[in-house]
Every structure is written in structure tokens, then in C-alpha cells.
Amino acid sequence: MKVANAVLFAGFGGIGASMLLALLWAPSxxxxxxxxxxxxxxxxxxxxxxxxxxxxxxxxxxxxxxWLFKRSERMWRLHVAGSEAGLATGLMTVWSGCVWGAAEWGxxxxxxxxxxxxxxxxxxxxxxxxxxxNSQPDGVETRDTFAAFGLYGFVLVPxxxxxxxxxxxxxxxxxxxxxxxxxxxxxxGLVLFFSAISFTVLIVxxxxxxxxxxxxxxxLEQLQSQTDKVV
Amino acid sequence: xxxxxxxxxxxxxxxxxxxxxxxxxxxxxxxxxxxxxxxGSGKSTVLEAAAGLLPLEKGSVLHGTTVIIDHExxxxxxxxxxxxxLQKNGVLGSEVVEEHLQMACSMGGTSTDAAPFLAAFNLKxxxxxxxxxxxxxxxxxxxxLSALLPAFxxxxxCLLLLDEPSTGLDDDAVKVLxxxxxxxxxxxxxxxxxxxxxxxxxQATHLHDLARGATEPCKAPTxxxxxxxxxxxxxxxxxxxxxVKTHLQTMLWLxxxxxxxxxxxxxxxxxxxxxPDLSPLQQLGFLLAxxxxxxxxxxxxxxxxxxxxxxSWWMAVGGGVPHAGWMPLMIGTVVTAGASVGFEEPFNGLYxxxxxxxxxxxxxxxxxxxxxxxxxxxxxxxxVGLLTPVLILPYAVLIDWLTR
Numbered sequence: 001m002k003v004a005n006a007v008l009f010a011g012f013g014g015i016g017a018s019m020l021l022a023l024l025w026a027p028s029x030x031x032x033x034x035x036x037x038x039x040x041x042x043x044x045x046x047x048x049x050x051x052x053x054x055x056x057x058x059x060x061x062x063x064x065x066x067w068l069f070k071r072s073e074r075m076w077r078l079h080v081a082g083s084e085a086g087l088a089t090g091l092m093t094v095w096s097g098c099v100w101g102a103a104e105w106g107x108x109x110x111x112x113x114x115x116x117x118x119x120x121x122x123x124x125x126x127x128x129x130x131x132x133x134n135s136q137p138d139g140v141e142t143r144d145t146f147a148a149f150g151l152y153g154f155v156l157v158p159x160x161x162x163x164x165x166x167x168x169x170x171x172x173x174x175x176x177x178x179x180x181x182x183x184x185x186x187x188x189g190l191v192l193f194f195s196a197i198s199f200t201v202l203i204v205x206x207x208x209x210x211x212x213x214x215x216x217x218x219x220l221e222q223l224q225s226q227t228d229k230v231v
Numbered sequence: 232x233x234x235x236x237x238x239x240x241x242x243x244x245x246x247x248x249x250x251x252x253x254x255x256x257x258x259x260x261x262x263x264x265x266x267x268x269x270x271g272s273g274k275s276t277v278l279e280a281a282a283g284l285l286p287l288e289k290g291s292v293l294h295g296t297t298v299i300i301d302h303e304x305x306x307x308x309x310x311x312x313x314x315x316x317l318q319k320n321g322v323l324g325s326e327v328v329e330e331h332l333q334m335a336c337s338m339g340g341t342s343t344d345a346a347p348f349l350a351a352f353n354l355k356x357x358x359x360x361x362x363x364x365x366x367x368x369x370x371x372x373x374x375x376l377s378a379l380l381p382a383f384x385x386x387x388x389c390l391l392l393l394d395e396p397s398t399g400l401d402d403d404a405v406k407v408l409x410x411x412x413x414x415x416x417x418x419x420x421x422x423x424x425x426x427x428x429x430x431x432x433x434q435a436t437h438l439h440d441l442a443r444g445a446t447e448p449c450k451a452p453t454x455x456x457x458x459x460x461x462x463x464x465x466x467x468x469x470x471x472x473x474x475v476k477t478h479l480q481t482m483l484w485l486x487x488x489x490x491x492x493x494x495x496x497x498x499x500x501x502x503x504x505x506x507p508d509l510s511p512l513q514q515l516g517f518l519l520a521x522x523x524x525x526x527x528x529x530x531x532x533x534x535x536x537x538x539x540x541x542x543s544w545w546m547a548v549g550g551g552v553p554h555a556g557w558m559p560l561m562i563g564t565v566v567t568a569g570a571s572v573g574f575e576e577p578f579n580g581l582y583x584x585x586x587x588x589x590x591x592x593x594x595x596x597x598x599x600x601x602x603x604x605x606x607x608x609x610x611x612x613x614x615v616g617l618l619t620p621v622l623i624l625p626y627a628v629l630i631d632w633l634t635r
Contacts, residue, residue, distance in 0.1 A: 112631060
């Protein structure tokens, strides 16, 4: 748990530092390219949060499959961790995107944009899995049901990823890793890279801590069941 | 005697506990196997696994020679007529006694006169009553009859699974039940009865003790009442047919889907002064919104069928949970046509058809999501509504496509 906490705090520290860099050091963007140049700095939070969300949903997918096909307790803990991390980072992405969209596009949401809506659905799926699982007693019925949702819901992840490459409706396309070398300068790339690393560290620390907590909860439940039988 | 039921090395978990481990059990035609064991030993679990209601961690369940469920999740409808009485009664309060028994009988492809059986249970005067008007003991009698009647009406060997059938029955009713069990056994049907009742245990040809996992033969009485049950072929009642009938009888659809459509239409009409100024895309969105809202409420029968575990009874015996079938098409047609009238739009057959299909697709799509949570201990707490926004994007795309 100490390792998980250390990683978690390192991630928080990194995110704090990246926010300071984004606000104070990252270069401004041209008024010709953006309606709201000041709001563009949300980019350094929004994109890494989305990246971290993809990692979390990937963990949810692996954990769900591991429980359904192998009945692995460790994989179930990964499902729990992935769903909670996906919820947190998904909400961060959606919220920051809405704030940026309101400033940049004049509207916080576009119901016809595939990227926005598929990512929104992913986040809603995480809300459903977390709230739904917490409303039920632990058991194979609960685990099978929500692991199935975690498994099939993952189909939205590649769809979200390629959405801006195929259907560029409102959400802009990729700026990093494209054939033409991208459209951000080195300083912006540096801040973005640092923020992405920070979010990755944060999400890994979050999942480590969550898995340990779930393990302790299960051990407590076993002890309680043994006490029930004695009494 | 051919095996009617076989549990092959079955392992079942409930919650986090393994209730059955490497369990083996067979019931052949002409046998009455009594499941005995302490409370919590797994009698109901054996019975529900035999009915194909529980997923298996290991092993398989066969009805006749057909695997109806195995540990890899494969499911098939069995070839035998199944009579089932669960610990809960499996019947809705809105059903009429006589109609419920005829419906249960139709699962075996036959119909028979239920009056003599109701008379034997002192319920003949209640034949036309709603189940909701009966006492718990009387409802239990109906639940038991639902399982036994298809076997009485059938010439082929049936499989009967009865979980504590004598619970709540008076002594006279138990005496009648014992006679019926003996009669059914001697007609070649196979019975598996989970019970603590010594009077029923005495009717058994075999005792299956869950604690030891062993089946031992015992001497069953040979006398039985002479029961003649003339029967006729009958069309099997499908889940959709039962669902439509229940919706029309109870008007369940009006309480949820109907009100959602009406309220949506009402709110839009109240804001409709600027309707003529809207773009064609927005106007079509207004027209189709009531049908979409009606579908978004999903299938109200999914929650209603949790009453007395009627959904479980239907899944085991009827092959599926009842639903509204074609009704969403009708509801979508009416609300879309109503929206056209309300907004003073010229009648457009295409839009009304789209409204009907939209309501149907969304209704059954949400029903699919609702059905995914039936195994949960508290399915009503699972908040399936959170997943319904998945349907908004296709709705927006549809509107956009229609107005191009």
C-alpha cells in the first residue's frame, strides 16, 4: 500500500506541476486559430485525462475478461480498479471538454459528433458499472453481470479513438503522432508529454491502491462470514 | 426407464459460496425422487439448476438426451414438457386462475379441463377470480397445479420439478397432492421434489440426500386415485402473446411508456409556438420525440414479472420472459400521428412508419439492457437508465439522415 500511495502522490504532484506549466510556461496560441486562446490551455489537462481514461478502460476490459474466463480474483480486483479509475478520468475529460467547448465552439456538447458521444457513453458506462456494483452484494451474479458490461463496453474505446480520424464533425483531429508530424510546437509538446506521464502515474497509482483496498475488503468479508458461522 | 433428468458433475455458486460441488443426480420416468437435507443445504439450488435457471461453474444438465445448459454457457430448450413449482409461486396477481392454468397446460401443447382439479383443491368457485384475490395458501395450490396439469394432460413422459410444494397447504390439500404425485409417477412421468414434508417423502421411489450426495431407493405406495384427463391439442402460449395480453389487461404500458410519450408531446406542444420557425431537422426531432420517449422507458413487464418470480418460471417453462411484442409499433404509430396532428403537420406516412419502428427498436433495445441485470440480487437498484443515452446518438443520426 505504501508503494501505491507513493505512486499516487507522485502522480498528483506531477499533475499539479503540469497545471502550473500549462498556465504559466506553455506558449499562447494564435487568435487566428482559436476562438478562445486562453481556454486552449485546458488542452494540457483534457488530452492526458482522456489518455488516462483509455488506460483505465483497458484495465477494465482485461479485468472483466480475466474474471469471466478465468474466474481470477486478481482480475476481478483489476475490473474494480479499472472501472473506478475510468469513472474519475472519464468525468475529468468530459467536464474539461465541456468547459473548453463552451468557450471555443459556443456550445458545450454536440449530439452529432461521434468522438464526443462515444466518449460520453464510455464514461456513462463507468458510472453504471461503479454505481451498479456498489448497489449489489458481492457474488458471482454481480461479478458476471458487470464484467460482461465491462467487456462489451470496451468496443467503444477503439471507436472513440478512430472517430476523429474518420468522422471529423466538431471535435478536432489528432495533433500528435500523425503522418504530417502534428501541429504543436516543441514547448507545447513538452508540457503535454509531462502531463501525460503525470496522468499515467496517477492512474497506475490509483489502480494499485484500489486493488489493494478491494483485496482488504474481500478479506474482511471472509472473516465476517467465518464469524457468522461461529455465532 | 429412460432418464428424463441428468445432472452431470454440476457445480453451482450462489453469491461467493459453492453450493453444489461435483453433484450428480438422475431422474428416470416413473420415478419420484425426494430431495432431502437441512435448510441451506442446496435443495432449491439443485431444483433450479435442473430447470436450467442457474449458470453452471462446471458440468451440464440434460433433459432426456439434450443438454439444456452447460458450464460454457450453452443453452437449449429441452424436448420434454417441464412442470415447475418454485418456492415462490411464479404467477402474477393480474392473471385469472383458470386462464393461468390453461396457459400452463399449453406449454405442453395440450389443453384440459382444470375444473376437476380445482374442485379437488376446493378452488372451483375461484376459477374466474384474479390470483391477487386469493389467499397465499390458495395461490400456492394454483402454483402446484400449474406444474401438474401439463403432465396430466400429456401422453408423453414429462419432467416435474417441485420445490416445497406442500408449503402453505392444508392437510386435505396435501392428501390430494400425495395421490396426484403417485398417479403421475405411475403414468411414467419423472418427479423431483424438494421437501421436508414426511407425507411427500413417503410418496418417493428414491431419496436423494444432499449431505451425502447419494440416492437410495425406497418403497413408494402403489395405490393412486383414478384420474382421467381428456385433453386436446393446444397452441403453446408464447412469451410475446402473454406479454401483449398482460399489457392490455393491466394497461402497464400506459403507466410508463404511454405517460412518457404524452408528457413529452405535451411539453413540446406547450413550446410549439415557435415550431414553424424551426428548421426541418428540428421539426422532425419534435415529431419523433414522443415515440422515442415511449421506447426509452423500456419494458415495464421486466419489473412486473419479478412478482413471485414469475420471470423465472417463464424462463424455465416458457423459454423466455414475456414482453410487449408488436405493441410498441402501435404505440409509436399513434403518438407520432398524434404529434403530426398537434403540430398541424400534413400527414406523412414515412414519418409515422419511422416513429413506429423507432419506438419498437428503442423499446426492445432497452428491454435487452434490462434483461442483462436479471441475475442480480437487487436488479431494481442497478440503474439501467444510465445506459439509455447510448440510443441518443443513433436517434440524432436518424433525424439528420431523414432531413437530408
